[in-house]
Amino acid sequence: MAIESFSDFSLPFFVDLLKVAAIFVFLFFYTNGINQIFDIEIDKINKPHLPLASGVMDKTTATAIISASAIMVFAIVNNVGSSPLLWGSFLGFLISTAYSVNLPFLRWKKHEIGAALSIIIGRGVVLQISTFLHMQTFVFGRQINFSRPLILGTIVVSIFCTVVALFKDVPDIEGDKKFGIRSLAAILGPKKVFWICVCLLEMAYIFAIVFGATSSRPWSKLITILSHSVLALMLWKQSESINLKDKFSLQSFYMLIWKLLYAEYMLLPLVR
CATH class of the missing domain: 1.20.120 (Four Helix Bundle (Hemerythrin (Met), subunit A))
Incomplete structure (x- = not known):
């Protein structure tokens, strides 16, 4: 969506596109993984086919996978050095954690408004705007333009x-x-x-x-x-x-x- 002309299609553009994709793939690994870890008993009723609910994967392995995914998110972001990607991935990480983790003031999925706002802000706003601004300002070097x-x-x-x-x-x-x-x-x-x-x-x-x-x-x-x-x-x-x-x-x-x-x-x- 940040593309303005055919000249924008270049090798640096595609390289950065892959980096952005990698960041959010690992972030989605983390998001889905931490949700399944805290939803094991619920998923045994609603989604018994999932790895943790079915017993195919143990909790220790799942914790290792989501921890490695979170580390990869911020390792790639640090390598890229883009401010929009930094705040976008950090907010995505915080929202995903607050949505699933069963701690005081968290576990937002327990309430209909909290659950809806988590998904809307995370995917609808943060993901859209942070990646767009990264491409527009960091990759193409343009002024911010919505x-x-x-x-x-x-x-x-x-x-x-x-x-x-x-x-x-x-x-x-x-x-x-x-x-x-x-x-x-x-x-x-x-x-x-x-x-x-x-x-x-x-x-x-x-x-x-x-x-x-x-x-x-x-x-x-x-x-x-x-x-x-x-x-x-x-x-x-x-x-x-x-x-x-x-x-x-x-x-x-x-x-x-x-x-x-x-x-x-x-x-x-x-x-x-």
Whole structure:
């Protein structure tokens, strides 16, 4: 999204892109790992196939993996020497820890607002803005400029993250209720949360279509409007076929949300 012309595609750009990818791959290892360590008993009910819940991996091994992942995050950041990446990865690390760790004032996932804000701020805001500013200022040496792709990306991805935060708990109501996790799905029930999520995503697509219509470049306008219209229609069609009483059907729809999110990441650089 920080690309402004074809001349920006250079070897230093791709090298830095790989470094950014490596940082966040290790950060996601840490995020998922620490969540599983503190959720073993819950996952035995909700996700018994996971390594720790199933007993395939022991807690000591998992702790070693997430510790090594955290070290790699900050080792690569230190090697790069970028301020945006430093504060972005540090905030991501803090939010991930606060979300999962069962200590006083932490374990934010126990409360619906804390869980949603953790995911929205971490993925929707921090990840987007820190990597964009790294590329714009550190790699390309430009002044800070919040471009159209970044504005649309931050808003739309934040909505997606809100949906992920809400919907991920729909298949997990049984375990969450047993262990005192106050998810919105446990409070309102799966049907209401399901349709809240569908409506939020459709709103995101409508916003993207309107935003795309204001573009001064015809090719960008056409791609943005057409692609988001197709995705919105596909989402609505899929939502009509979901069986809310079938856990596998719900899990399939949850994975569709992630696929739509990654499709959005591919479209955002074309917004101009």
